[in-house]
Structures are given as structure tokens and as C-alpha cells.
Amino acid sequence: MMDFGGYPIAATAAAESWDQLHWFLIGVCVFFSLVVFVPMVVFAIKYRARPGHKPTYISHNNALEIFWTAVPTVILMVIFAWGWIVYKELVINAPPNAMEVKVMARSWGWTFQYEDGRTTNDLLFVPVNKPVRLVMTAAEGDVIHSFFVPNFRLKKDVVPGIYNTTWFEARIPGRHQFFCTEYCGAGHSIMIGAVVVLEEEDWQLWRWGKAIDMPDWVGIGGKRERMLTASQGREAAFQVQTAHLDQKSLIDRGQELHRRQGCVACHSSDGTMGIGPSFLGIFGEEVELSDGRILVRDENYIRGQIENPRAQIVRGFEHAVMPPYPGRLSELDLNALIAYIKSLQGSTTAQRMTEE
Amino acid sequence: MHHSPEGTTYLNYPKGLMSWLVTLDHKRIGMMYLASVLFFFFVGGVFALTIRLELFTPEQNLLTADQYNQAFTYHGVIMVFLVIIPMIPAAIGNFVLPLMLGAKDVAFPRMNLASYYIFVAASVMAVATMFFGGVDTGWTFYTPYSTQTQTATTLMLCAAFVAGFSSIFTGLNFMATVHKLRAPGQGWGQLPLFVWAIYATSVIQVLATPVLGLTLALVALERVAGVGIFDPALGGDPVLFQHFFWFYSHPAVYIMILPAMGVINEVIPVFSRKPIFGYKAMAAAIFGIALVAFAVWGHHMFTSGQTALVNMLFSLITMFVAVPTGIKVFSWIATMYKGSIHFDAPMIYAFAFLFVFVIGGLTGVVLATLGADIHFHDTYYVVAHFHYVMVGGTLFGFMAGLHYWWPKFFGKMFNSFLAKLSAVLILIGFNVTFFPQFILGIQGMPRRYWSYIPEFTALNQLSTIGSFVIALGFFLALGYLTHSFFFGKKAGSNPWRALTLEWESESPPPLENFRFDPVVTHGPYEFKGERV
Ligand SMILES: [Cu+2]
Ligand SMILES: [Cu+2]
Numbered sequence: 023m024m025d026f027g028g029y030p031i032a033a034t035a036a037a038e039s040w041d042q043l044h045w046f047l048i049g050v051c052v053f054f055s056l057v058v059f060v061p062m063v064v065f066a067i068k069y070r071a072r073p074g075h076k077p078t079y080i081s082h083n084n085a086l087e088i089f090w091t092a093v094p095t096v097i098l099m100v101i102f103a104w105g106w107i108v109y110k111e112l113v114i115n116a117p118p119n120a121m122e123v124k125v126m127a128r129s130w131g132w133t134f135q136y137e138d139g140r141t142t143n144d145l146l147f148v149p150v151n152k153p154v155r156l157v158m159t160a161a162e163g164d165v166i167h168s169f170f171v172p173n174f175r176l177k178k179d180v181v182p183g184i185y186n187t188t189w190f191e192a193r194i195p196g197r198h199q200f201f202c203t204e205y206c207g208a209g210h211s212i213m214i215g216a217v218v219v220l221e222e223e224d225w226q227l228w229r230w231g232k233a234i235d236m237p238d239w240v241g242i243g244g245k246r247e248r249m250l251t252a253s254q255g256r257e258a259a260f261q262v263q264t265a266h267l268d269q270k271s272l273i274d275r276g277q278e279l280h281r282r283q284g285c286v287a288c289h290s291s292d293g294t295m296g297i298g299p300s301f302l303g304i305f306g307e308e309v310e311l312s313d314g315r316i317l318v319r320d321e322n323y324i325r326g327q328i329e330n331p332r333a334q335i336v337r338g339f340e341h342a343v344m345p346p347y348p349g350r351l352s353e354l355d356l357n358a359l360i361a362y363i364k365s366l367q368g369s370t371t372a373q374r375m376t377e378e
Numbered sequence: 379m380h381h382s383p384e385g386t387t388y389l390n391y392p393k394g395l396m397s398w399l400v401t402l403d404h405k406r407i408g409m410m411y412l413a414s415v416l417f418f419f420f421v422g423g424v425f426a427l428t429i430r431l432e433l434f435t436p437e438q439n440l441l442t443a444d445q446y447n448q449a450f451t452y453h454g455v456i457m458v459f460l461v462i463i464p465m466i467p468a469a470i471g472n473f474v475l476p477l478m479l480g481a482k483d484v485a486f487p488r489m490n491l492a493s494y495y496i497f498v499a500a501s502v503m504a505v506a507t508m509f510f511g512g513v514d515t516g517w518t519f520y521t522p523y524s525t526q527t528q529t530a531t532t533l534m535l536c537a538a539f540v541a542g543f544s545s546i547f548t549g550l551n552f553m554a555t556v557h558k559l560r561a562p563g564q565g566w567g568q569l570p571l572f573v574w575a576i577y578a579t580s581v582i583q584v585l586a587t588p589v590l591g592l593t594l595a596l597v598a599l600e601r602v603a604g605v606g607i608f609d610p611a612l613g614g615d616p617v618l619f620q621h622f623f624w625f626y627s628h629p630a631v632y633i634m635i636l637p638a639m640g641v642i643n644e645v646i647p648v649f650s651r652k653p654i655f656g657y658k659a660m661a662a663a664i665f666g667i668a669l670v671a672f673a674v675w676g677h678h679m680f681t682s683g684q685t686a687l688v689n690m691l692f693s694l695i696t697m698f699v700a701v702p703t704g705i706k707v708f709s710w711i712a713t714m715y716k717g718s719i720h721f722d723a724p725m726i727y728a729f730a731f732l733f734v735f736v737i738g739g740l741t742g743v744v745l746a747t748l749g750a751d752i753h754f755h756d757t758y759y760v761v762a763h764f765h766y767v768m769v770g771g772t773l774f775g776f777m778a779g780l781h782y783w784w785p786k787f788f789g790k791m792f793n794s795f796l797a798k799l800s801a802v803l804i805l806i807g808f809n810v811t812f813f814p815q816f817i818l819g820i821q822g823m824p825r826r827y828w829s830y831i832p833e834f835t836a837l838n839q840l841s842t843i844g845s846f847v848i849a850l851g852f853f854l855a856l857g858y859l860t861h862s863f864f865f866g867k868k869a870g871s872n873p874w875r876a877l878t879l880e881w882e883s884e885s886p887p888p889l890e891n892f893r894f895d896p897v898v899t900h901g902p903y904e905f906k907g908e909r910v
Contacts, residue, residue: 024836026814027821043749044820051740058707058736062729065714070721071651078716079906082656090708091701098697101747106690108749114686163611165523168681168756172822175753179682181617182522183610186683199831203756203824205516206523208443211827242821245832246436330613 031241033173033194033219036112040175043108050097112175116189120153124272124357125169127180127202128161130209132169135357138229139271144215146200149225153191157321159184161353168204171217173241179204185321192219197236199243216243276362279355288344291366297342305364310337324360382889387789389886402487403889407494408472409787415469418460418501425453427849430811430842436832446828447514448529454517455534459541460501462772463630466637467583468493468548470779471576473787475552477880477887478570480561480896485554493547500541507534516826518627521608521619525600535598542591545633549583552576561879563898570878570902571654574661575640578668582629582636586672590626593619617682624675632671634768636664638775639706642728645778646710648876649725650717653903655709663702663709670699680751689748696746703739707732722874723797727778730805734770738763741816756826759819762812769808777801777855784859785873789885790866793858800854807847814840878902 032038069075123146124135134146148154160167160182170177171190178188192198202213216239224234238244280286280301288297304319312335317323326334328351331344351359382391388405398406428449432441441449476484484490507513510530515523519538524531556569556577597619599605606612608619647654654660676684676692684692710732719725741763745751754760785791814837823834830838872881877900883892 024839025833026817026836027833030821040749040753043747044744047744047747047750051737051744054740055736058711058732061711062714062732065711065717066719066721066729069650069714069717069719071718075718077651077718077905079653080655080712080716081653082659083712086712087656087659087705087709091705094704095698095701098700098743101743102694102697105693105747105749105751109686109689109752112749112752165526166520166616170756170822170824172753177681177752177755181610181683183616184683199822201822201824205447205520205826207514207527208447210447211443211824211829214831242833243831249832 027242030172031194032175033192033198033240034175034190035193036108036190037173037175039108039111043104046104047101050101054094113178113188116155116187117153117191120155120189121148122155122157122361123148125156125158125180126161126353127158127167127169127213128164129167129206130202130213132213132215135272135354137272137361139275139358141354146215146217147225147228148192148217148219150192150195150219150221153189155187155189157357158186158188159353165206166204167202167206167213169200170203171198171200173198174217177203185325187321192217194240195219195221195224196238196240197243198240272358272361273365275355276358276360276365279351279359280362283347283351283359285359288342298339298344299336301363302366305367311335312337312340321360324363325356328356328359381893386888387884387886388889389788391889400491402483402491404476404484404487404490405473405887405891407490408469408474410494411464411472411497412469412787414497414501415461415465418456419465422453422456422461423849423852425449425456427845429453430845432828433830433838434842435839436830436835438829441828443828444514447516447826448512450826451513451516452508455504455513455538457768458517458630458634459538460497460504462634462768463545464497464548465772465776466641466779467552467576467579467633468497468544470641470776470783471552471572471637472548474783474880475573475576476555476559477786477883477891478573478878479555479559479564480879480892480898481555481559482890482892484551485558486551489547489551493544493551496540496547497544500537500544503533503537503540506530507537518623519594519597519619520623521597521600521614521616522610524597525609532598532601535594535601539591539594539598542587545583546587549580549587552580553584561896561898564879567657568898568901569661571643571657571660571664572637572640572878574664575636575643578664579633579636579640582633582668582671586626586629586633589622590630593622593626596622617679617684620679620682621675624678625672628675628678629668629671631764631767632667634772635775636667638731638772638779639664641775641779641782642710642731644876644878645724645728645782646713647903647905648782648874649720649722649728650714651720651905652713652717653901653905655712655715656705657901657903659705660709663705666702667699670695670702674699677746677751680748681755693746693748693751697743700739700743700746707736707739721798722781723792723794723801724778724782724874726798726801727774727781730801731771731774731778733805734766734774734808738766738770741766753822754819756824757819758815758823758825761825762815762819765812765815769812774805777804782874783880784862785869786880786885786887788863788866789869790862791869791873792862792866796854796858800851800858803851803854804848807844807849807851810844810847811841812844814838814844877904 032041122137126133132144133141135141158169158178158180160180164182167180168177169180174190176188176190178186197216197218200215200217202210220228227234290296290300291302293300293302307319308316309319310316328347331346388403432439432446507530510533513529513531513534514527515531556573596607600607600609604612606614608614608616610616643654643660674692674696676688677696680689745754745763781797818834818837823830869885871885879896882896
């Protein structure tokens with residue numbers, strides 16, 4: 023018998039909300055299909071041309087026409103509102119305490135960079151029941167990709183040159199298939215991998231570089247592996263990737279870059295104004311630019327400032343010059359600098375910095 | 379006024395190959411478009427079957443990844459630019475529109491011929507790319523992939539750019555024709571709804587196509603001269619391309635579907651022997667759709683990183699496309715109510731259209747729903763949706779029109795039984811091909827995948843089988859239509875007993891369309907007091 027597969031597993035709370043919306047939409051589709059198809063079939067039979075049957079002259083009916091304009095409009099507005107609510111839950115409402123992972127896509131593979139500075143390829147390791155925020159970009163000079171986890175009902179394009187963000191909180195431990203969903207050339211369909219959701223103990227072990235058992239697939243994704251295992255007559259060796267532990271944490275690395283790249287000459291980390299503004303407590307705050315625009319200093323703003331400072335000049339610094347750094351810093355360096363600037367929040371940090 | 383000799387038709391007077399190649403007659407130009415479009419439909423169809431064969435198993439069957447990427451690119455480019463867009467307006471519309479207005483030709487016959495040869499030039503360029511390494515960008519030409527890939531993309535961009543002019547020329551011409559060449563007594567309220575639909579389509583063609591042309595020209599410039607507009611490596615913004623592209627290509631969806639709706643507007647009243655239900659609302663709905671079409675392009679970019687507010691607005695506005703679309707569907711059904719329904723081939727296609735188009739439209743609402751689209755975007759759900767609209771809608775509308783006006787085109791009838799059989803085959807094959815793709819989309823299979831995880835095998839195989847049933851249906855149609863062309867029974871001037879002007883002329887019409895001066899004395903659908 024052919025195996026057509028089933029409805030995909032919902033592995034996050036947001037995915038469950040998505041499913042409710044989807045069942046509602048299926049209901050609407052079935053309902054309106056019937057509203058059209060049933061009369062269509064009934065009329066086709068009842069009013070088929072035959073001897074003695076005469077058509078009736080009817081040209082319009084205002085009440086009816088208003089009715090079938092107004093009722094669908096109302097239903098559409100309900101659909102729209104529900105869609106917006108689910109979108110907010112699915113994409114926007116990342117909790118502030120979310121663990122952050124930097125995602126870098128290249129043709130054709132994925133690199134995930136964690137807060138402690140290590141990286142993994144094509145497997146994203148996360149703890150269960152903990153919100154995870156993804157900050158994603160594609161390698162320099164690369165094309166657009168898209169990160170799609172069906173079990174999370176989650177998708178976001180990964181665009182070179184900008185950061186796109188999204189988030190999830192996985193409830194079911196195991197391996198969850200992910201795909202690249204923006205066409206990117208010959209390797210597009212093999213640019214796939216898994217989000218590995220670990221139980222708390224496993225997560226701690228993995229974090230410290232210990233070996234753990236790879237958890238099972240959840241929903242779609244395991245079949246090719248099982249087929250391989252079966253055809254080879256033994257457990258195929260799927261090694262757990264342990265990330266390099268020799269790396270410095272992202273923040274430490276950012277601090278080092280701040281010094282080594284010479285940013286420190288113009289930007290302090292303790293609130294004192296130099297040639298440029300201090301980095302202390304700026305992340306997430308609003309900034310007024312010389313052309314009057316008000317922006318929030320998020321990842322994209324900082325990135326833009328480093329790569330093309332002339333395009334967004336901070337008010338009050340019109341006469342100072344910041345040298346552009348395009349191409350001189352790698353994506354991983356940019357991640358580190360941003361993480362560092364982000365870490366300089368408020369006075370306690372400032373104190374620690376001045377003490378050092 | 380010069381009259382063609384009694385007993386001659388546009389097909390045999392004037393005579394000679396040259397008289398066809400330089401003809402200014404809208405009917406001949408229409409038929410040349412028809413032949414070209416059908417040829418490219420065949421080519422695009424072969425690519426489609428190749429794609430489906432490759433997807434029969436998760437592993438490589440007959441194409442490498444690169445070849446597969448080219449196959450779906452050619453399938454898309456050919457079907458969109460060389461088939462679906464010109465299929466109804468330029469082929470059928472060219473023939474029928476002036477006749478419906480009682481005119482002798484379109485307003486600018488030379489421009490009409492120019493539009494055809496521009497179309498031919500564009501087609502030649504598109505086909506030529508196959509001999510210069512092929513194109514693998516997908517019909518959407520997304521940057522920066524399209525600015526970086528080492529294939530004949532530049533030539534293909536030029537082809538699409540050139541094809542745009544043919545579309546603009548046709549649009550301008552039809553608008554002028556509708557304004558200036560209506561028969562005496564034919565006010566705007568007496569226009570057949572097919573004319574309304576073609577008119578609205580022309581407006582979109584004229585307003586939106588230049589944006590696509592300029593955008594593609596910019597991509598070509600970026601490839602050739604390294605101007606940094608879209609490629610971030612050159613300081614450009616790749617998402618800007620998506621905005622420009624969809625600003626044309628969403629309205630283009632309506633360039634494709636409105637003419638099909640126009641055909642259905644003609645067929646349903648004639649075969650129900652009843653006036654179209656709610657003429658005014660129907661005409662208004664056509665323009666409602668055309669208007670809203672310009673403000674919804676962002677619904678293709680919900681996952682691109684567009685801000686939440688922009689996403690919300692595009693989702694909201696897109697919902698409003700469904701309202702006039704609903705009005706049209708409900709009115710078609712109401713037209714059948716208490717009618718006297720004749721099940722000739724055009725009507726069978728109208729039923730097929732309704733069935734498939736409703737599913738396509740409703741799943742469009744699903745995709746317009748912001749939250750829902752986050753999962754469905756760029757999966758097979760989208761592929762299924764737009765095939766339900768484009769194939770189910772436009773192609774079935776075209777087939778309805780082709781069968782409806784075939785007796786007018788060639789003065790011959792076709793085998794009615796075989797026509798219905800082929801319609802049913804195509805309808806069944808279509809649903810077997812594309813319904814499984816909705817399920818694949820729900821399960822998460824991304825589009826444009828050369829290989830897929832084995833979980834998706836069964837549904838893909840079903841889909842492949844369906845595609846060959848469609849092919850069978852079309853080969854059957856090719857058979858009985860060819861037979862009719864040579865040996866069909868004479869049709870007479872009005873075999874369907876329709877009331878629009880084109881049926882008052884002979885079949886096939888003479889060079890100057892009418893041997894008398896047509897005057898409009900009744901509405902296009904006044905089947906009042908008629909006996910069966
Ligand atoms: Cu990809
Ligand atoms: Cu669209």
C-alpha cells in the first residue's frame with residue numbers, strides 16, 4: 023500500500039495555534055466549495071435542456087447581490103484578523119530571554135553559531151522548552167536562501183547583507199527536519215538539515231562537548247536514514263557533531279575585535295564620548311539621524327553602520343568621519359561585534375568594564 | 379469601401395503565403411497567434427512532463443540537478459510569457475473583439491501586426507537561450523541568483539523585455555478599439571462582458587508591463603555592466619527586485635485570469651439560454667479585481683523580512699480580491715438557475731473552470747492569510763494553488779473559448795462526444811496531478827526541489843500519473859480538432875444561437891467581417907421569451 027504520510031506534527035505552541043487557524047481555513051474552503059458546487063450540480067440536473075422546459079428570464083436581484091458581497095467580506099475580515107494573530111505569535115513575539123543563535127546560509131549549507139562562540143553545520147542544537155531567537159543572514163556574495171521547519175510552521179528568508187530574525191520554542195525533543203525554501207541553484211534540494219531539540223540533561227552534556235545519543239526524528243525526515251540503515255544491514259553511523267570548544271565566546275571575541283579593528287579609538291565602552299558615540303547601552307535604543315530619521319539600533323542598524331556609515335549619520339556627529347568597513351570583517355566577525363555591543367547594557371556592565 | 383468577392387472568407391481571400399505574413403487583418407493575426415501559442419503550449423507541456431518524470435522517485439531519474447532547474451525555468455517562462463498571457467487576449471481576443479463590436483478591424487492594424495512579430499522575436503530569443511547554455515533562474519528571475527548565475531540569463535531577460543512590448547501594443551490597440559469602433563447602438567451597457575474583461579486586461583497590460591520591462595532591463599544591466607542595484611555584493615538590495623517584479627507579476631495574474639472570466643461570461647448565458655445574472659455587478663467586479671490587483675504584490679514576500687506592518691496591510695488588501703471574485707462566481711451559478719442548460723463542449727469546460735477555479739480561489743485566500751502563508755510560502759501548496767488558478771482557470775477558460783468560437787474561426791463543427799470526453803479526461807488528470815500537491819505543501823515539501831525526502835514519494839507519483847492523463851486528454855483534443863479543421867461539418871453562422879454580434883456574420887467571416895453594416899438593437903444576453 024502506498025504511504026501518503028499524514029498531517030505534520032506540531033512541535034511548538036505557535037504551531038498548534040497555526041493548526042487551529044488552518045483547520046478553520048479548511049472549514050471555510052469546504053463550506054464555500056459546497057456553496058458553489060451543490061447548486062451547480064443541482065441546477066445542471068434540474069434545469070437541463072429538455073423538450074417542454076423553458077428558461078425563466080431573470081437579470082439580477084439587488085438584495086441577493088448585496089448579501090453575497092457583504093457576508094464574504096465579513097468572513098474575510100475574520101480570516102485576516104486571525105491570520106495576523108497567528109503571525110504575531112509565530113514570528114514576532116520572541117520572549118526577551120530567548121537564547122540567540124546566529125544562522126549563516128551559504129550555497130549550499132548552513133552554519134549555526136551559538137552564544138558561547140562555537141559553530142555547527144546543518145544541525146541546529148537547541149534545548150527543549152526554551153525560546154530560541156534566530157538572527158539569520160547569508161554569506162557575503164551569496165544568494166537568498168530560506169529557513170523552513172515544517173514541524174514549527176516556521177519560515178524566514180535568509181538574505182545576504184541583512185539580518186532577518188525569527189524565533190521558536192520547541193516542545194518535543196528529537197530531530198525536526200528543516201529545508202531551504204528559496205531556490206538557490208543546483209544544491210537547493212540538498213540544502214536540508216535538522217533542528218536537534220535536546221532534553222535538558224543532554225543539552226548540558228552537549229554544551230560541554232560530551233558525547234550524546236542522537237535523538238530520533240519527529241514526524242517527517244527519518245525515512246532516508248532508516249532506508250540506508252536497512253540496506254547496509256547495520257546501524258548507519260550518524261555522528262553527533264560536537265562543536266569546537268576552543269572558541270572564545272561571541273562577546274569575548276567581539277571585545278577583542280573592538281580593540282584589534284581600532285573601533286576603540288573612536289568608540290568607548292564606558293559611556294565617555296569620543297570621536298564617535300560610546301557603545302554603552304545603545305543597543306535596542308532609538309537613535310536620531312542627521313537627516314531626521316529615527317531608527318532603532320538593532321542588528322541591521324549596527325551592521326549598516328559598520329558597512330556604510332555615510333548612509334546613516336548619527337545626529338551631532340555630522341562632522342566626524344567613521345571609516346567604512348565593508349568586506350573587511352567576516353560574517354562571523356560582524357556577529358561577534360554585534361554581540362559585544364549588545365552586551366554593553368547599562369551601568370553594571372559599565373562598572374565592570376572600567377574596573378578591568 | 380472595398381468588398382471581398384461573395385463566397386470568399388478571411389481564410390482564402392486574399393490568397394498566398396505572403397498575404398498571410400504581411401496581413402493587417404485582425405482575424406489572421408489572431409490565428410497566427412493561436413498557432414504560435416499552441417506550439418509553445420506543446421513545448422511547455424513537454425517540459426512539464428519531463429519535470430514530473432524526474433520527480434517520480436526521490437532520486438535522479440533522467441535529469442541532473444542543473445538540467446532539472448533549467449526544465450522548470452523553461453516550463454515557467456514559456457507557459458507564462460508565451461502561452462498564458464497571450465493565449466486569450468492576443469489569440470482569441472484579436473479575432474473576436476472587433477467582431478463583437480461590429481468593427482472591420484482593430485483601431486491600429488499595423489501595430490497589431492507589429493505586436494505579433496515582436497512576440498515572434500521574443501520567442502526566438504527565448505528559444506535561442508537553450509543553445510547558449512540554458513537558463514536556470516526560475517521564471518521569477520530572483521536576484522542575486524539571476525545576477526550571478528553563469529547561464530544565458532541576459533538573453534532570456536531581453537526576451538521577456540521584448541515580449542512585454544508585444545503585450546503593451548495589444549493592450550493599447552484593444553483599448554482604442556473599444557473606445558472608438560463600437561457599432562451604432564452599442565453603448566457601454568451593451569458591451570458583451572468578454573469585451574469588458576479584455577478591456578480591463580488591456581489597462582493592466584499597459585500600466586504594469588513597463589515596470590517589469592524596466593526591472594528586467596536593470597537586472598541585465600547589472601549582469602553586463604556590474605551596476606549595483608539588486609546584488610548586495612555590489613551594494614544593491616535583492617529584496618527591491620522582488621518588489622519591482624511582483625508589482626508587475628501580481629497584476630499579471632489578472633492579465634491571465636480576467637480574459638478567461640470573460641470567456642465564461644459568454645459561455646454560461648448562451649448555454650443556459652438566460653441573461654447573465656447581474657451584468658452591472660459583473661462588469662464592476664472585473665474592474666474591482668483589476669484595481670485591487672495593483673496593491674497586493676507584497677503578499678509574495680511575507681517571509682522576505684518585510685516589516686510586520688507592511689505584511690499586515692498586504693494581507694488585508696489581498697482579502698479584498700476575493701470579494702469581487704466571489705461576486706462573479708455566485709453570479710455564474712445564479713445565471714444557471716432556472717435556465718435551460720445545454721451540455722455542449724464549451725459548457726463542459728465552463729463547468730470544469732468553475733470547479734477548479736473555485737478551489738484555486740479559496741486556497742488563494744488561505745495563502746493571503748498572513749500566519750498561514752508563513753508555512754505555505756514556497757512549498758508545493760503554492761504550486762498547486764497557482765496551477766488551479768492558471769491551468770484550471772485560464773487554460774480551461776481558453777478551452778471553453780476555443781470550442782465556443784471554433785465554428786466561427788473555421789466554419790466547421792467538431793466531434794461533440796470526443797470533445798466532452800477529452801474535457802473530462804483533462805479535468806480528472808488535472809485534479810490527480812495537482813490535488814496531491816496541496817497535501818505535499820501541507821506536509822512541507824518545498825517547491826523547485828530536484829530531489830526530495832522519500833516521505834513524499836507516493837504523492838509525487840500520483841501527481842506524475844495525473845500529468846500523463848492530462849497529456850492524453852490534450853492529444854485527443856488535437857486529434858478531433860485537426861479532423862474538424864479538414865473534414866468537419868459546416869457550422870452555419872450561429873450554431874450556438876448566441877446573441878452577440880460576431881454570430882451575425884458568416885462562419886468564417888469575410889475579410890471585412892460583415893457584408894452589411896451591423897447595428898445593435900438588443901443587449902448581448904437578452905434571451906427573452908425564447909423557446910427551447
Ligand atoms: Cu535553496
Ligand atoms: Cu500575487
